[in-house]
Amino acid sequence: MISQIVEKDLKPLTVSIDHGQYTTEVLTKIGQAGGFRHHIPSLNNGDLNLFGTIQDMATISEECMSTGFMMWAQTVCAWYIENSENEWLKSEIMPKMVDGEYFGATALSNPMKYFAGIEDLKLSAEETEDGYIINGTLPWVSNLLEGSSNHFFGSIFSVHDHDKNYEKDVMALIPCDLEGLTMKQMVEFIGMEGTGTYSLLFDNVFLPKKYLLADPLKPYLEKIKAGFILLQTGMAAGVIKGSINEMEKANLTLSEINEFLDDSPEELKEDLEDAIELIQTLCEDPFIAGQEYIQSVLEARLLGAEMCKRAADSVMQHTGAKGYLVDAAAQRKMREAYFVIIVTPSIKHLRKEISRLEAA
Amino acid sequence: MTEAFKKYICKTCGLIYDEELGDPDSGLAPGTRFEDIPDDWYCPLCLVGKSDFMLLDSTKEKSPSDSAPKRKAKSRADVLIIGAGYAGWQATENVRQALPDAEISLLTACDGTVYPKPTLSMALSQGRTPDDLKETTADQKAAELNIGVKTLTKVISINAQRKKVMTTSGSYQYDKLILATGAKALTPKVEGNAAKDMLTINDLPAYRRFIEALKGKKSVTLIGGGLIATELAEDLISQSIQVTMVIRGAHLMSQILPEAISQTLEAKLQAKGVQFYKNSELKEMHQSETGYQLHTDQGEQFETDVVVAAIGLAPILDLAKKAKLKTNIGICIDQHCLTSNPDIFAIGDGVESEGVLQAYLEPIRRQAKAIAAYLKGEETHAFKVLPSLIKTKTPSLSIMISPPLHATHGQWESTLMVGDNQRLLYKDGDKVSGFALSGELVTSANALYKELFSA
Known part of the structure; x- marks a missing residue:
């Protein structure tokens, strides 16, 4: 299907x-x-x-x-x-x-960095009886449409009282058509352009409480974390497979010279199968508590990103000049693969988190 | 005189606001000071606010660490070793000796530094810092043994069918694999807001953290009363540090040492100021003004500066399980140190042989020889579990013990006791399966060991 x-x-x-x-x-x-x-x-x-x-x-x-x-x-x-x-x-x-x-x-890139001690939380809200008045800005949230009543995103904001005293962090689903919410496309990216990506400005945006996802936040985040990260491996597995396809196509005519390259489609294929097997095992129960499991999940995600790096390089080298043409699939795959490498959690973020868990 | 213009960087997207240039697009004239920018200004690139900018300090750029010549691990090895503790390096050395031409690679999640592990419980009294303990770097050792090494690389899975291991930076094929993945130090389950500050010491980086934590501190509480905890107590009191020991058992080293000798040792340690809480378990660890407040299940409460748990080791089985190897408490091995997979060996603190786990150096040396001989096609040096002979690092009282392998049905019998000088035998019926010597009698340990166990 x-x-x-x-x-x-x-x-x-x-x-x-x-x-x-x-x-x-x-x-x-x-x-x-x-x-x-x-x-x-x-x-x-x-x-x-x-x-x-x-x-x-x-x-x-x-x-x-x-x-x-x-x-x-x-x-x-x-x-x-x-x-x-x-x-x-x-x-x-x-x-x-x-x-x-x-x-x-999902607008959890900033909160994830906040919890990893990389950034501060960018949205804050004052709680009223029936909702929250939210202020702040969120850079780069994808799969949105300006003013749409059919588009929603999950986000985390800090809540303070009337005197600006910090109280807690909560998570909610936010519709795109709220009053006071401005969506802007500020920049042009080298890839992933058709993904409805916006910067969001909140100017006293009122969000009714019925949209609340989690309060208290911590236990909820623990619960969703592994699933959140594991789901991303679908992108990695796909873009690596797509790169392998392009490499195999290139090898129809270039296999003799391509043998001198490092990562052959066969090698990548085998590694991909192993990685997918690992991911499948980790998917059996995404609610396992404790450091060991979440570390394995982060490692699997890191493996996906590191393999993207190899695939991105290898697909360009296998296809050669043909892959360097505008709109060639190879260079599109390369740009997409780099997205997996840098999207939150990025390779550096993952390495930081894994080394923190290892030191614990 | 005007102050030099400064630059500020957006922590989110890396855009640099240069005071000299301003940001004319958002109405900031060249020369506009960052502090004079209105608070509702936002990053022209990613829209975050002014508070997300930080001063760009050009003097703070980090210099790359110096790098020794690398011995790169090949992606295909005849013998691949995972782990660079004592067991990993021993295996590597012995295999290299047995197979001079084999392609050997070692992968390790740590930095692979070679250091004498037993020293960790006596370095203080030797006046040695963690840096002094480093013997060679992984690259130096690899060069010496003519092998490839990849450090800081964690193996995340083993595919035993395809005979390869997966790391986040690529996969490695092997013909024979040696697991030297060791054991991890256990910590007790403890409540309280400072439970996460409890330290363990099972490798050099952990020891370094311990030494850092110890700086300027006066008291240490050791959780556990086994060999390592006791040796650490001795080492700490040599530096005039106040030591408290929380011991689950009735006396020190109760699993390997007869009570008669422990009592003597305890008395000597007590005289040097060691405080014992016996038959007691730590329940809570809280932050206090100066250090930590500890609560035991016996109702004892006291303050301490540093808390170290030394309650034992648990074999790391994760990879062995992924490779579907037979495991019990440890990774099960036979007399050649082969696991249930004919191409995978295991060695060290993580293995179990004949139902016995021994976290000592001596068996590791024999295991490494067994693996090397088997790989060479020789049937010599088969590994068998022997009682260990242990000299405890307890200057207060010399002790040598050979604890029984199965201490279930027998009992300790005193055969000689003159002051601090004691000899006890562990008897199971008529059979002597272990002994313990203290004081001057330790000089007879080697002879006694030979007499009893080398037939």
């Missing part, structure tokens, strides 16, 4: 998405085919199949990782709701998100 969507619906759009076209058309098709459902037990006959979602995301990313990234945003947003205790979000928003009628996003 998903592979049919890739052939019929995604492939014709890949280049224009890479150039900046944002479309929800493909996402809707994936949702209808059940691609956002595997890891949401309440909408999947009680079955939690994180690996199923990762596999579908890999299939999409193999062709177009921009779409794979939006799929990650979508599926991780549904993951937030599923693991919350907010029945209203679960009945009113989540089913439509899983079906591809609503679109989900």
Whole structure:
């Protein structure tokens, strides 16, 4: 099903998405085919199949990782709701998100860096009886549409009282059509342009309490963390597979000279199979408590990013000048692969976190 | 005189605001001081606020650390060793000797520094710092043995079918694999807001942290009363540090030492100021004004500056399990140190042989010889579990023990006792399966060991 969507619906759009076209058309098709459902037990006959979602995301990313990234945003947003205790979000928003009628996003890059001691939290809010008045800015949130009532993103903000005294951090789902929320596309990226990426300015944005995902925050974050990170490996697996495909194509004519290169498609393929096997094992139970499991998850994610580095280099070298052409698949794969390397948690962030866990 | 213009960097996107240039696009004229920028100004690149900028200090650039010539690990090895503790290096040395032409590689998650591990419980009295303990770097040792080494590289999985190991920086193929992944120091489960500050000492980096924590401190509490805890107590009192020991058992080293000798040792340590809480377990560890406040399950409460747990080791089984090797408490090995997989050996504190775990150096040396001989195709040097002969590093009272391998049915019998000089035998029926000597009698230990165990 998903592979049919890739052939019929995604492939014709890949280049224009890479150039900046944002479309929800493909996402809707994936949702209808059940691609956002595997890891949401309440909408999947009680079955939690994180690996199923990762596999579908890999299939999409193999062709177009921009779409794979939006799929990650979508599926991780549904993951937030599923693991919350907010029945209203679960009945009113989540089913439509899983079906591809609503679109989900995540603004947890800054909070993740905040919890890793890299940055301060950028959003803060004053609590009122029935909601929060939020101020601040968030750089770079993807899979959004300006003013859309069908687009939502999960975010974390600090809450203070009337006298500006810090009280706590909470997490909520935020719709894109709130008053006072300005969305701006400030910059142009070298890849992932068609992913609906915006900077968000909050100017006294009122968010009703029914959108609350977590308070207290800490135990909730512990719960969603492994799933959040593991889901990202779908992008890595897909872009590596896509690179291997391009390398194999190149080898049809260049195999004799390509033998002198370091990472052959066969080697990468074998390593990818091993990595996928590892990920599958880790997906069996994403709620295991304790440092050992989360460290393994971070290592698997790091492995994905490090392999992306090898794939990005190797796909360019295998394809040679042909891969250096504008709109060549090889250089698109290279740019996409670098996204896996630098998106939160980036290789440096992962290494920092793993060494912190190891020292503990 | 005007102050020089400064630069500020956005912590989120790296944009630099240069006071000299200003940001005319958002209405800041050249020369606008950062502090004069209105608070509602935002980063022109990523929209974060002014508070997310920090002063760019050009003098603070870090210099890269000096690097020794690297001995790169090949992606394919005849013999691949994982782990660079004593066991890993012993295995490497012996295998190199047995197979002069083999391609040997060593992978390790640590920095691979060669150091004498037993010294960790006596370095203070020797006046040696953690840096003094370094013998060679991994690269030097690798050059000496003509092997490849990759440090700071954690193996995250083993594919025994394809005979390769996965690290985050690539995979390595092997013909034969040696696991020397060791054991990790256990910590007791303790409540309280400072429980995470409890230290353990099982390798050089951990020892370095301990020495850092000890700087300027006057008292240390040791959790545990085994060999390592006792040796650490001796080492600490030699530096006039007040030592408290919280011991779960009824006396020191109760698993390997007869009570008669422990009592003598305890009396000597007590005379030097060591405070014992016996039959006691630490329950809570809280921050206090000067250090930590500790609570035991026996209701004892006291203050201390540093807390070190030395309650034992647990074999690291993670990789062995991923390779589907047979494990029990440790990784199970046979007389050639082979695991349940015919291409994978295991050695060191993480292994279990004939149901016995021995975290001492001596068996590791014999294990390394067994592996090397087997790889060479010789049947010599088969490994067998023997009682260990241990000299405790306790200057207060000389002790040598050979604890029984299975201390279940027998008991200690005193055969000689003249003051501090004692000899006890562990008897299981008529059979002597262990002994303990103290004082001047330790001089007879080697002879006694030979008499009893080398037939």
